[in-house]
Amino acid sequence: MGYRAMKSPETLRKEFEAGAFPYLDSLWQMSFCLTRSETKAEGLVQQCYRKSFDWWKKASAPIDFRKLLLKSLSEIYLTGLSGDDKSERQPADYGNYRYIDEESVLPNPLPCNILSKAIALIPGDIRLLVVLSMHWGLSYCEIAEITGIEPNAVRAKMQAGRWRLRLELAKRFSKSANPDLESIESR
Numbered sequence: 522m523g524y525r526a527m528k529s530p531e532t533l534r535k536e537f538e539a540g541a542f543p544y545l546d547s548l549w550q551m552s553f554c555l556t557r558s559e560t561k562a563e564g565l566v567q568q569c570y571r572k573s574f575d576w577w578k579k580a581s582a583p584i585d586f587r588k589l590l591l592k593s594l595s596e597i598y599l600t601g602l603s604g605d606d607k608s609e610r611q612p613a614d615y616g617n618y619r620y621i622d623e624e625s626v627l628p629n630p631l632p633c634n635i636l637s638k639a640i641a642l643i644p645g646d647i648r649l650l651v652v653l654s655m656h657w658g659l660s661y662c663e664i665a666e667i668t669g670i671e672p673n674a675v676r677a678k679m680q681a682g683r684w685r686l687r688l689e690l691a692k693r694f695s696k697s698a699n700p701d702l703e704s705i706e707s708r
Contacts (some may be wrong), residue, residue, distance in 0.1 A: 540586040545570070548590055551656050555598055555648055557641045569594040587664040588667060591657065595668045615687055639689035643682055650675060704705050 528536075532700045548569060552562035572593040577584055643651060653667065661679065663670040 533578055534574075538680050540577075541573065541590060544587060544590050547656070548594060551652050552594065552598075554640055554652050554656065555636055557608070557637075565594065565597060568597050572597065587657075588663075591653065591659075592633065592667045593651060596676065599646065600646070602629055635690070635693055637695060639640070639686055642689050646684040647678050650678050651686060654679060 545566065549562055549566050552565040552569075553559065556562050556565060569590060573589050576593065577589060638650060640651060649668065650664055650670075653664045659667070661672055661675045664670070664679075665675045668675070670678070
């Protein structure tokens with residue numbers, strides 16, 4: 522039984538809120554980036570909050586709120602509880618990849634709405650990993666720990682995700698900025 526078992530429900534709620542609230546805006550932004558729907562993002566964050574609270578109050582030691590919230594959000598998203606579109610979780614075709622030089626394709630700084638739209642076009646399982654890396658700045662090992670995916674699989678999916686993101690961003694800008702883009706698209 523956890524050390525929190527002796528505390529009143531109100532005290533538990535206040536302690537959890539104090540630790541979790543600083544992350545809620547970022548969780549919502551991440552959820553919106555994953556789902557591209559305000560309604561689904563709100564539902565995902567609510568489920569994440571409830572699940573995290575249940576895990577937290579059963580814990581026998583202090584917990585890192587950031588990892589706890591990300592782990593529950595990832596689990597909910599990957600198991601499909603966040604929406605009706607199960608096709609998001611289908612295995613991706615990784616194909617052959619070729620590096621696209623970011624400086625020759627992307628303006629600096631990149632407008633957030635363009636990046637968000639490009640991320641939305643990445644398959645759901647890979648999208649989660651890309652968002653954990655880009656939005657939260659997590660390493661492959663941290664992403665593997667949070668999602669329960671093997672580190673080598675995270676590395677491979679991140680490579681695929683970055684390649685697809687670069688391709689989508691390149692499509693949104695001028696094909697003349699990178700003449701090799703047409704040969705990449707034909708693969």
